[in-house]
Amino acid sequence: MNIIIQKFGGTSVATEELRERVAKKVICSKEEGKAPVVVVSAIGRSGDPYATDTLIGLANRAFKEQSSRELDMIMACGEVISAVIMANTIKALGYEAVALSGFQAGIITDKYHGDAEVVQVDCEPILNLIKEGKIPVVTGFQGATMAGDITTLGRGGSDTTAAILGEALKADIVEIYTDVDGVMTADPRLVPEAKVIDNICYDEIYQMAEDGAKIVHPRAVEIARRGSLTLKIKNTFSDAPGTIINGNMGFKGSSYRNANEDNLLTAIAHKNGITQFTVSFNEDSVEESEKFMNELTNKHISIDLINFFTDRKVFTVDEKNAEKLELLLKSLGYKFKVTEGCSKITAIGHKIRGVPGVMARIVKALASQDVKILQSSDSHTTISCLVKQSDMEKAVNALHQEFNLSR
Ligand code: ADP
Ligand code: MG
Secondary structure: OOEEEEEEOHHHHOOHHHHHHHHHHHHHHHHOOOEEEEEEOOOOOOOOOOOHHHHHHHHHHHOOOOOHHHHHHHHHHHHHHHHHHHHHHHHHOOOOEEEEOOOOOOEEEOOOOOOOOEEEEOOHHHHHHHHOOOEEEEEOOEEEOOOOOEEEOOOOHHHHHHHHHHHHOOOOEEEEEEOOOOOEOOOOOOOOOOOEOOEEOHHHHHHHHHOOOOOOOHHHHHHHHHOOOOEEEEEOOOOOOOEEEOOOOOOOOOOOOOOOOOOOOOEEEEEEEEEEEEEEOOOOOHHHHHHHHHHHHHOOOOOEEEEEOOOEEEEEEEHHHHHHHHHHHHHOOOOEEEEEEEEEEEEEOHHHOOOOOHHHHHHHHHHHOOOOOOEEEEOOOEEEEEEEHHHHHHHHHHHHHHOOOOO
16 A cells, blocks of 8 residues: 655644645655655644643643643644644645544553553554545544543654554555754764764664654654564755664674774764762662662652662662652661762664773763763663763763764
8 A cells, every 4th residue: 555654743843834845745755656644743842832841831830730631631732733734734735634633543542641552553544544545644642542531652752653553554664754864873953063874773773762862762663673664764854865764783793893993883862851869778688679679669760870789779860750769768768869960971883792992982082071970881782871961062072073973
């Protein structure tokens, strides 16, 4: 059936002129004999009248206590407005288009309001529209429970909608349109010389997304990998070729033995809004550690950058969980130290596996900019450093330059 999913983010549908540009891209696919299924985010970014954050603000201003069920209902409105306007824009250009909410598009989720997971997709409504020659325009970021309650899929949820529909409809490709030329070696807002990556494998982009690169949601990458679906990140504002996401790392033993070789790293990602905790332990017992971890689990506090020592445990949490954690630690009588306002900088590259000297280069590059490393951790394909948020931009640029990523 040649189905192609075309997802457009908030900035891509922000003005009438842009929406017409978007409509023409969709029509162009149809003219090429493909069956486009459009997914849209809410119009604009934070501060714009119909953006998701604006709707949340409206709900929070009006009512102190907000149930997650009703919050999902109001948050879902942004995409509904966007889908209707987009369908109308396509129709005005002489093509038949039909706006669908997540529920109308057959997207069924579990009951976890605010961060629901898709459990099932009924493809019939969309397939029927395609058979009738119409262009379905689906609201991103949302679905509904079996009982018909509206749910949302969490931040970046429109990417998830696009990937889920791509998988369910067996699309040839999922195109994600945004405001930059593709996946880049770092966030171009911070690193002006960041370069577009033409082709990247699922593992690396997943790692980048997990470590803060907002360009695509990690859950969308996970779904794409599961269904061997090709994702393409493209710019709505230009005709740049974009980035193709597919395939695995194909690692069969590194031919890289020297940390000074070129192309050792793929990208630098960063994540702000992190708080570091150092919790003292008098007693180094398994029971004590287990009790501590259970308390965190019960309060749904997930921790990162975990370094456990005999007398202390050092880790980070998202700053929105910091107050909750402080209260918990106080109530349990722990002694602890809190460092607020941190950022995690992550160097990503599957070629660094087993190559000695990469960390030495990172330490040297950060030291040359007077950036202090508060903590570090690594995996086979990543090295992360925690730094003060005020040092973040300097740190990302220093690493980008050290590893010649703009070449
Ligand atoms: P959309 O509203 O289209 O979903 P997002 O704001 O979610 O757009 O994602 C696009 C933004 O991601 C870009 O404007 C860019 O600043 C940011 N970004 C962060 N890291 C990267 C990266 N490595 N490559 C490209 N863009 C990145
Ligand atoms: Mg996004």
